[in-house]
Amino acid sequence: MANNQHAAVLPSESSTASGNPSGTETAVSGTRGQALEVLRELVGHSGADFHDGQFEAIEALVDGGRRALVVQRTGWGKSAVYFVASLLLRRRGAGPTLIVSPLLALMRDQVAAAARAGVRAVAINSANQLEWDTVREQLAADQVDVLLVSPERLTNPSFREHQLPELVSRTGLLVIDEAHCISDWGHDFRPDYRRIADLITQLPDTVPVLATTATANSRVVHDIEEQLGEGVLTIRGSLGRESLRLGVLALPDSRERLGWLLTHLADLPGSGIIYTLTVSAAEDTARLLAEAGHEVLAYTGRTDPADRERAEQLLKDNEVKALVATSALGMGFDKPDLGFVVHLGAPSSPVAYYQQVGRAGRGAANADVLLLPGSEDRDIWQYFATASMPSEDKAAAVLTALAEAGTAVSTVALEARVDLRRTPLELLLKVLAVDGAVERVGGGWRSTGQPWSYDAERYRRIAEARVDEQDSMVIYQDTAGCRMEYITSVLDDETAAPCGRCDNCAGRWFSADVASSATQAAGQRLSRAGMVLEPRLQWPSGMDRLGVPVKGKIKPDENLAEGRVLARLTDLGWGGALRELFAAGAPDRAVDPGMLQACVQVLREWGAGDSRAPGWSGAGRPAAIVSLPSRGKPALVESLARGISEIGRIPYLGQLEMEHGGPTGGRGGNSAYRLAGVWDRLVVGQDLEPALAGFGGQSVMLIDDLVDSRWTVTVAGRALRRAGAGAVLPLVLAQAG
Incomplete structure (x- = not known):
């Protein structure tokens, strides 16, 4: 019914409904009549009517107290369903509607749309902490029709223990917006959303639940239905968009x-x-x-x-x-x-x-x-598919670390116990929390002691589904048939x-x-090259646990100066050539002449500086060049260093030496473990030390192929400075990410 001139949509969602041609309002009674009256008040048109499926969803929620899933295209009017249902339930004495909404932008628009429609809506999220006390007062005074919360609030210990129980006892309707986030199979799965399944079980059976989404295939729909419980009414409409x-x-x-x-x-x-x-x-x-x-x-x-x-x-x-x-x-x-x-x-x-x-x-x-x-x-x-999948060994390491700690451990402290970066670590903790193996409490995370096993089959099936989806996007690009028909x-x-x-x-x-x-x-x-490589300023927390005797700020006389990188691997310009250069299995070879010339141009611009950043970061032109030993690209690094030396007429002194087997660990680990993996493993050798002494106190350029965490160049720079070098200016071909 996409072309119905009396479509029930809020003004913010689609074109406003047109008035009744006769200028009169049809006599209405019962729930439909009440809902239609509310709808017309919300959209400000006396002739507004419902899309197919809208009233059916409202009726199921208001009269049946049911659980419903609405899968409808963007702009169909899903918010009209929960705003109308909320006001009808409020008129019947129900408590406020609780909407779980995934994004701050979405909350802002929903609150604004509700206000325009006469619905008293407020939000609790990380961006409006100064308003939380006011919101609580409004809730206590029963002056709120709709409360929006982010899924992350459901994992916050204070909110979960102090505010949530009272909200659950008073909630008149639970709405899960963008419900595909609940599903492992959804394109935007979020572990925090899995908390909603627990929230649903806490609600009295008489409290209706509505889940809405515009983007769900049958597999996602089935997953959401299972989490909503028995007797779910699913309303699916056409996804085709005529506009x-x-x-x-x-x-x-x-x-x-x-x-x-x-x-x-x-x-x-x-x-x-x-x-x-x-x-x-x-x-x-x-x-x-x-x-x-x-x-x-x-x-x-x-x-x-x-x-x-x-x-x-x-x-x-x-x-x-x-x-x-x-x-x-x-x-x-x-x-x-x-x-x-x-x-x-x-x-x-x-x-x-x-x-x-x-x-x-x-x-x-x-x-x-x-x-x-x-x-x-x-x-x-x-890259993104593999980055988002939790691994069994990392999960086991997190559980072991928390069990051994015996008390709450902050995410920062946990990084010194588990070799996992902050973002994937937080994601993994959320997954483990949803599975009941860990819980977030004041002071961080702790083990619940409940048994947990890695569901390898589940993640294998998800990975296969992701590959199928990628193949579908290629088919979409190549199809000779209707594109809208294919994608829907x-x-x-x-x-x-x-x-x-x-x-x-x-x-x-x-x-x-x-x-x-x-x-x-x-x-x-795209041919322009060069970006700033910011020096690390602070050592990671908890390094003493890993046998590295540093903490706090890096001493100024041991730190790097600001450096330069030719490009990021993800850049549109030089990124493509660099991705090929560092691809798995790519041969090690001398630097391409064009890439060398691009690095020379980076040096020219770096040396020239500007009014805000003097050339060479104020350290003066480098007097010598030193390179880092590379395990994967030794020919590349040495040829780059020698090429810069010849063109710039700057002496190349050689490379640092690796001790104790060289750096350990691969790319992608967290800061603490990456630092521990290179600590005291890069040294100024006997051949380099006297050559470096001849340039005592002068600036040195440090050449490397690829930076990720920046700890390798940081430790190398520290070694050079402790051996008598002045400022150490890193020049690197590529930066990951």
């Missing part, structure tokens, strides 16, 4: 793709979103477009929260042409008239892709969606049918031409 015009344009490389954007961004309708797969790609693309005069901003996980909120508002107000964003801008961003979504690189699954393109055309008749796939997409998919059929939409609008149905609606000047400008941007 979207889909297309795919395959271009040979990043230069051509960025050139296409430079050529055609101004031609795209209204304002929109340009999605990239990595943070560096978003930042590089935004910089290129801004330099060409386009009003764009980068929006990533590294963007300050206040800047994110400002960027969202600027896009909503059409004061920027586009946000160049990672998946950090996804669920929760609500701009009904968003005119286009362009992807530089394909997301790893049709579900994720459909969720992102669903930002467009919610309240407009037409919106353009274009995918510009990249040859590097599969490598990026593989992959989401198990039984109503999937040809759209008549996509590039395969109606012919290419976009130009494939790229202006030569745009290609040249993109090429120049």
Whole structure:
């Protein structure tokens, strides 16, 4: 019923409902009449009516006290269901509705939409701690109709022990928004969301539960149904979006793709979103477009929260042409008239892709969606897929460490006991907490003592599903059939049918031409090299447990100076060549002449400096060059060092030596273990020491191939400085991440 002129949607979700042509209101009675009355108050139109399935969901919640799952396309009006149900239940004496919502942006939009609709909604999340006392007072005074909380709140010990029990006892309706996050199979699974299954079991049987999502295939739907309990009413509608015009344009490389954007961004309708797969790609693309005069901003996980909120508002107000964003801008961003979504690189699954393109055309008749796939997409998919999967040995190490501690251990302290980086460590702890093996308490995490086993079969099946999803995205790009039909059929939409609008149905609606000047400008941007390598300033906590006698700040006379890196492995420009260079099984060889010249250009710009950062970081031109010994790329590192030495006429003194078998551990471990793995294993040898003494107190350039944690170059720099070197200036080919 997508074309019903009396569609029940809130103004923020889609086009407003039109009035009754007769100007009169149909006589109504019973729950439907009450719901229709509330709906018309919410949307401000006397002729508004329900979409197919909306009232059925409301009735199941209000009259039946049931558990319902609504799977409907973006813009269908899922929030109308829970706002209408909430007000009806409140009128019948029920307590406030509790909505679990995954993103701050989503909460902001929901609170704003509720306020416009006359619903008293408040939120408790990490961004509004100063308002928590006021919210509690409002709840106590029964002045709240809807309370939104983040799933992370459910794991917070104080909230779980002090606020949650009272909320559960008073809750009139539980809503799980973006419910695909509950499922292991969902494209955006979040361990904290699994807490909701426990929350449901704490609710009285009479309390209705509603789960909503726009992106769920049959496997995800079944998983959610199991977690909601018995007797779930599932309402699924057509996922096809008549307003979207889909297309795919395959271009040979990043230069051509960025050139296409430079050529055609101004031609795209209204304002929109340009999605990239990595943070560096978003930042590089935004910089290129801004330099060409386009009003764009980068929006990533590294963007300050206040800047994110400002960027969202600027896009909503059409004061920027586009946000160049990672998946950090996804669920929760609500701009009904968003005119286009362009992807530089394909997301790893049709579900994720459909969720992102669903930002467009919610309240407009037409919106353009274009995918510009990249040859590097599969490598990026593989990286994120493996990074998000917990491993059995790491899980066992965490459980052993907590059991041996016998008391609560903070995440920071746990890093000195388990070789796992902060983000995957926190993810693993959440998974173990959901499984009941650990719990978060005041002071950190502790073992519950409950037996736990690694579900290898489950993770194997999830990994296989991820590969199938990746293959589906490739098929989407290559299909000669209707793109909307394909992507909705992959989401198990039984109503999937040809759209008549996509590039395969109606012919290419976009130009494939790229202006030569745009290609040249993109090429120049991509060929630019060099980024700052910030020195480490603080030793990791708990190093004494690993036999490393350091703590606190790194002494100024032992630390590195600011350095330079040619590029990140994820960069659009030099990143591709570097990924090939460091790919598994790639041969070790001398540095490519073009790459050497790019490093020389980095040095020229570094040496020139600017008004904010004097050349060579104020340390003066390096008097000598030293290289790090490389286990994987010795020919590469030595040829780079000798090449820089010859071109720059700077003496190459040789390389540091490895002791005790050299550094241990691989890339990807946490700071504490990475430092322990290189501590006292890189030394100034007998051959290098006298040569270095001849340049006593002068700056030295330190050459390396690849940095990740930066502890190898930090320890090497410390050794050089203790041997008499002045400032140590690292120059590195690539930075991971």
